[in-house]
Amino acid sequence: MAIPTLLPPSTGIGLKPQHYEAALARSPAGTSSSQVRSKLRPGWVEVHPQNYFCAGGPPHRWLTAVAESYPLSFHSVGLSLGSATGVDRRELAQLVALCERYRPASVSDHLSWSGSAGNRYPDLLPVPYTRECLDHFAVQVSVVQECLGRPILIENPSRYLAFLGDEMREAEFLHELCRTTGCGILLDINNIEVSATNLKLDPFTMLDAIDPALVGEVHLAGHAVEEHEEGPLLIDDHGSPVSDLTWRLFERFVARAGRVPVLIEWDTDVPDYGVLIGEAAKADRIMCSAELGHAA
Numbered sequence: 479m480a481i482p483t484l485l486p487p488s489t490g491i492g493l494k495p496q497h498y499e500a501a502l503a504r505s506p507a508g509t510s511s512s513q514v515r516s517k518l519r520p521g522w523v524e525v526h527p528q529n530y531f532c533a534g535g536p537p538h539r540w541l542t543a544v545a546e547s548y549p550l551s552f553h554s555v556g557l558s559l560g561s562a563t564g565v566d567r568r569e570l571a572q573l574v575a576l577c578e579r580y581r582p583a584s585v586s587d588h589l590s591w592s593g594s595a596g597n598r599y600p601d602l603l604p605v606p607y608t609r610e611c612l613d614h615f616a617v618q619v620s621v622v623q624e625c626l627g628r629p630i631l632i633e634n635p636s637r638y639l640a641f642l643g644d645e646m647r648e649a650e651f652l653h654e655l656c657r658t659t660g661c662g663i664l665l666d667i668n669n670i671e672v673s674a675t676n677l678k679l680d681p682f683t684m685l686d687a688i689d690p691a692l693v694g695e696v697h698l699a700g701h702a703v704e705e706h707e708e709g710p711l712l713i714d715d716h717g718s719p720v721s722d723l724t725w726r727l728f729e730r731f732v733a734r735a736g737r738v739p740v741l742i743e744w745d746t747d748v749p750d751y752g753v754l755i756g757e758a759a760k761a762d763r764i765m766c767s768a769e770l771g772h773a774a
């Protein structure tokens with residue numbers, strides 16, 4: 479099965495408005511070397527399409543310039559695919575219009591829900607891993623893919639609880655979703671660490687259960703840690719450097735998968751552009767080492 483992404487197998491960054499100018503700068507101040515310039519440029523960038531649902535103005539002027547310079551990934555946070563009432567049709571119509579306007583290399587959303595009975599929640603809430611939920615979720619993914627006219631990627635969630643009625647593991651749920659709908663997986667390795675720690679599972683076992691052939695993109699991010707009597711609780715806040723364990727999990731994954739499109743995700747306490755590029759360069763070094771390992 480073809481992985482539904484046209485992103486290059488290189489490192490990208492989540493692009494924030496405060497970094498538009500740096501990302502679009504033709505040459506960093508004081509340098510002219512193309513080698514230096516290429517080291518300061520990500521291979522592609524990702525944005526939340528919901529930030530561009532307005533009709534025009536500065537956000538679109540910036541995004542137009544960005545789209546002319548980089549392969550673009552739209553990482554949606556609003557479709558609420560797991561809602562019992564189904565995908566949010568208003569969000570979907572806006573996403574379709576934005577995709578027609580910018581033709582992104584990849585479109586993704588989450589294995590989660592964010593609304594019910596007219597309420598909206600500012601969270602990506604977990605779904606039970608049951609056959610009933612899987613069937614429902616697959617229908618919603620198919621609706622989205624039909625409206626977009628393309629396959630999408632679905633991201634594994636950060637979990638803070640498990641449901642008593644879960645009938646399968648997360649990887650099984652995602653694999654079956656891919657098989658029935660033709661979607662791919664956006665593998666967030668920080669989310670693996672967060673979920674495994676919070677639910678007292680083995681992160682390496684969780685990671686190894688994922689079929690790399692179905693993964694169209696990888697996310698790397700940082701998380702916050704709360705210490706409790708029962709043990710640490712990890713909060714998926716995307717507000718710090720990638721953790722040591724997530725880096726080790728990433729190394730393990732690329733040893734199996736080889737090069738993949740990988741994103742540095744940083745959404746709160748966003749650092750200087752150079753810090754993001756430094757994290758992206760580290761991810762690239764790990765993929766280069768994995769390639770050398772494969773070649774040896």
Ligand SMILES: [Fe+2]
Pocket residue numbers: 633666697743
């Ligand atoms: Fe993510």
